[in-house]
Amino acid sequence: MSAPATERTGGGAVQRGEPILKVRGLEKHFPIKGGGLVKRTVGAVRAVDGVDLDLYPGEVLGLVGESGCGKSTTGRAILNLQPATAGSVVFEGREIVGLSRKQMRPLRRDIQLVFQDPYASLNPRLPVFDIVAEPLIIHGLTKNDTELRAKVRQLVETVGLNPEHTNRYPAEFSGGQRQRIGIARALALQPKVLVLDEPVSALDVSIQAGVINLLDDLKNEFGLSYLFIAHDLSVVRHISDRVAVMYLGRIIEIAERDELFSRPAHPYTQALLSAIPLPDPRRERARQRIIITGDVPSPANPPSGCRFRTRCQKFANVLTDGQRELCMTVDPPLEERGTGHLNACHYAEATSVL
């Protein structure tokens, strides 16, 4: 069912060679236990339900979607932090799904995770030096103490912190600084891929901007690839080369950055973009907004056919009964549908909404 790799770029003209990370049919289901004495499985939360993605060397792939759509779960399954229920994740030609912790160890160096919450993800009892040095020590990457000190100093400087302050504890730094510490730690093993899960969501805008610029610089300097998970589409547009939109455990549209933002073809992407308020009073007030109704359905019980149909403005207001039949019965796969990029809507039509 998976299309050839070149198609997964989202239809852009840029040739990127072989993907460094290739995700196919990824599923992560969480069992729902029933009540009563004997806890039986009565269903499953289909948090990730068939995700296909390619990440190319040196690129930033943005992964966006509303709360609960499965972004973080996708990230964790890719890193094998939570074993996938099904599917395949191939990193540099090597299958990750099914590997044991021990087998993962050498790969951990190459793929690192940066968390949303800079408060929760750093050990509050360790000084910054130890936090950044820990992965170097665990992987035995420095020969002696002098080398370790030099390396930590360099990492801390790279992320724009003062190396004099590494004897301080995380609580003594501001939110933006803590996120920098988390990034320094992730960079310690010279990874090739960073999975960044909402890395700037907890920060105030004025501080967020500095971290975004830093991530931009690091990518260029070290040729890193990012899977950049976020719900803020403005941030994603700023930093990404390509963007994938998720809804109820699936990718529903993926395209080159400008293509996605200027010619979204899936009704959900259109609604999502149209819902973002612009910090520009004249433009904001002149806009026509697509307001979709209702809330995201439960991932334990997604609608039949197209998962978006319960909220789809096109389904509700534009399609004929005959056309709706297809939406209700056939789950639209992610494919090229004459819009120049991949999407999962039977009636996809590229439209500008910003």
Added chain:
Amino acid sequence: MSTLGTTGTGMSGAGATPAGASSTATSTGTLSQAGSRTTSLGGFDPSAPLLQVSDLNVRFPTEDGSVHAVRGVDYALRSGEVLGIVGESGSGKSVTSLAVMGLLPASARVTGSVKYRGQELLGQSDRSMSRVRGKGVSMIFQDPMTSLDPVYKIGYQIEETLRTHDRSLSSKAAEARAVDLLELVGIPNAKERVRSYPHEFSGGMRQRVVIAIAMANQPEVIIADEPTTALDVTVQAQILEVLQTALQETGAAMVLITHDLGVVAGIADRVLVMYAGRPVEIGSVEDIYYEPRMPYTLGLLGSLPRVDSTSRERLTPITGSPPSVVNMPPGCPFAPRCPLHIAECDVAEPPLFQVGPAHNAACIRTDQVARAHGHAAEVFSETAQDVVLAAEVMPADLATGEGAREAVAPGTPPAGQTEAGTGRPDTGSVVGTGNTASTTGTTNGDRA
């Protein structure tokens, strides 16, 4: 030089600005009983601004010293207008609103004045405040469960709110009104849903219910504190639409607090920017977005990535963090982060200067800011930013890192720390060292 009093008079024309400003309560909607509203709260002066906040100060005594969370907030809200209050976390937005509503903890020391239709609210008994709450001024919080009781049905909670202000309401009439209100806020199947409990609703639906409750007694002022921050963007769009409909139906005015400059751009008539517990700029929404005069406002706009922009211009972050509001040093609180800082900025905290009709900014160099015409990159230069990046300052260190400040001996740790919970008194001096280095590096000429 004028303080906000001048702005107050200048802004009487604000009702003419677009969106949300429909001060006419003439619609046929379920909520309008315009004629009876003001009279039912006898004793209030109908010609006075709906809400007039003057020199509001709030202090919290803590172990580290007095947290001066709100330091002289002034604003006036006219009927039918939407005033947006923006600022980073900790800038005092919520404390300001809680003070207006009389909902601060007993430990808080509040001074200044809050007048609703000319009548002083500060120092009122709880009993007379509850007469104002809901009917005169009502509040919507970020977390809907602040306002909802998990053990009662939605309908009952709305009916109770209605009965608080109208004892004579029959239960039948109350239920009918509850259904009307739920319909107004877009809850499908309202007749059935009045019998649901809050947990049977999603976050977005709960916030709709909270809006219904806030609107129940046709208040003249709604204070909404980050009403959509916890919601997904598609649901946020729904809720903002509901809020605007509700305002149109009732003719209520609104104070909308948010950190999202997009939300404010869409519905506010005027915007107040808060920094370190004080308004640093206030003006019409167009003034603030297109012609800001305070470097902080300009910096905020420049640090926002834009979803509608194809350019990949670098963002212009504001270096450092907001200062601690414990033992503030003299001078401009934005000075340690300000690219336009000069020695004179440290002498006294700038008051709000009038920079245009109904537009005020707390900065002594507004003429310099004006030249940028809203383009942050003109003022917040990338090179300077890279230097400072090497030692992003902590809030608490602003007091100590500034060698140029006479009032504080260099290296003296401040008594208190930041709201981010950095309660160790020793941090100040350490990070402060970096701060001194970086600020001298960036603002050389200005600082000498």
